[in-house]
Amino acid sequence: MATDLFRSPARRARRRAVALSAACVVVLAGCAPGPGAAPHGVVPASSAAPASAPASAAAAAPGAAGSGAAGSSSAVATTKVPVYWAGAADGEQRLFREFRDATEGPAAVDPIAAAAALLTTAAPREPGYRTLWSPVDQVGSSTSPDGTITVDLPAEAFRAGLDEQDAHLALQQLAHTVTATASSTGLLPQNAEPEVVVLVDGRAREEVFGSVRLDQPLRPDGNLEAPLWLLDPREGPHPEGTVEISGRALEGVDDVRWAVLDEDGATVAGGSVSTTVRDDGTVGFRTEVELTPGRYGVTVTGRDAEGGTVRDDGAVEVVAR
Structure with missing residues (x-):
């Protein structure tokens, strides 16, 4: 499904x-x-x-x-x-x-x-x-x-x-x-x-x-802005190989994790990301994943200062070179 x-x-x-x-x-x-x-x-x-x-x-x-x-x-x-x-x-x-x-x-x-x-x-x-x-x-x-x-x-x-x-x-x-x-x-x-x-x-x-x-x-x-933003990848065709996953979170959001899911909902890759505090007080994160041609969902989640879950989702299509 x-x-x-x-x-x-x-x-x-x-x-x-x-x-x-x-x-x-x-x-x-x-x-x-x-x-x-x-x-x-x-x-x-x-x-x-x-x-x-x-x-x-x-x-x-x-x-x-x-x-x-x-x-x-x-x-x-x-x-x-x-x-x-x-x-x-x-x-x-x-x-x-x-x-x-x-x-x-x-x-x-x-x-x-x-x-x-x-x-x-x-x-x-x-x-x-x-x-x-x-x-x-x-x-x-x-x-x-x-x-x-x-x-x-x-x-x-x-x-x-x-x-x-x-x-x-x-x-x-x-x-x-x-x-x-x-x-x-x-x-x-x-x-x-x-x-x-x-x-x-x-x-x-x-x-x-x-x-x-x-x-x-x-x-x-x-x-x-919302506590957690997924900035990359942007929806649209990406050549197969390395795909960047990046974004930013407001101060106080931690334990940021990412996952890539295929069209059937199965997780094909994921993990935690290291974060960097920026000059504007937000927290940036970035990682890379190798993907073969197909269409994928991308999710990032984190915890806010009160322990609640914050989340952002995106989608990406990977095409053959």
Whole structure:
């Protein structure tokens, strides 16, 4: 019987941290951005957006601005984008990542807009996760050579009356989603420290969620991420031979172990990993495994400060050279 790593992760019980690790490259065809003054680099509603863009071109031009808006047709090349949800871990609210198919949501001209739109319209697979945004059918986005990402959202995306904690978490949900997408699709300059400028119907420095003024760019706060992340391998074809397994854990997570399972759920390799404390206070881990062609599930687990199990899962396809 096939292991549940190859089925919906929402069916796995007793889990505090779940994320699907996968490759994230998506190129979508053009459509018009939302109303109001467009951010720098966004195609205005009266202008024609490109009909399509090859993945290689998007990755080769990180400084080129893009634009996106949901609500018109698109041609999808590859479709996985990272989307972050709010959820509870260790008694605190954290951000949990799922890789989602961009075709689940409204169409957009670039992967950043696609991911931001999914943030508002898609339902998390894991029952304990939630979004703090209201659904909208259009999102605009652009990137600049210094790593600034501008996202233009309709006013109705911002739920009224969120308390201060949830409003902060909502903005971090957006910041993590769009910066992770920009990074994974090659839309950020190398070594850039991305920040996110949020516009509301094309206007800067608006008040949102009833109490928050958008007068400063957002930066992703790593302390809000789930306790354990699997970073590699990313889903997609890997040549047979050595496959790297790596990731990071928040401070206080220890006894990190890994396992590789075949499609029948049998463990083909596994063990513990040594960890290294990084400058940002997180703990990194890395190991390697030799794999023959086939499709595998990858799992990492650890113990948090309270003795509970934290976990992350991914999948990888190994192909013959």
